[in-house]
Amino acid sequence: MVGIFRTNISTQLDKNSVIEAIYTNFNVSTCSIDMEDCDKVLRIVAQQAPIEEKLVISFLQQMGYQCDILD
Structure with missing residues (x-):
């Protein structure tokens, strides 16, 4: 029940935007x-x-970020 991903999120504004979108769109x-x-x-x-x-x-890719599963 845990997902860990590598991203290219680089600013605090981007971080806040992504987290808000994830809470809105995922359980x-x-x-x-x-x-x-x-x-x-x-x-x-x-x-x-x-x-x-x-x-x-x-x-995340649709939002314009790189995202991959972190091994």
């Missing part, structure tokens, strides 16, 4: 972006069902 309990990490790690914890990683990646 998550927590969402955070570590701006200090070189991979700008996006961490999403789902409320019940597993994170649909492909949907999250597609969603």
Whole structure:
């Protein structure tokens, strides 16, 4: 129920925008972006069902960001 992604989110404004959009469009309990990490790690914890990683990646790409599963 946790999804961890590498992104290219680079500003606080972008971070706030992405987090708000994720809370609005996905059923998550927590969402955070570590701006200090070189991979700008996006961490999403789902409320019940597993994170649909492909949907999250597609969603962020539609917003204009790079997003990949962090291995």
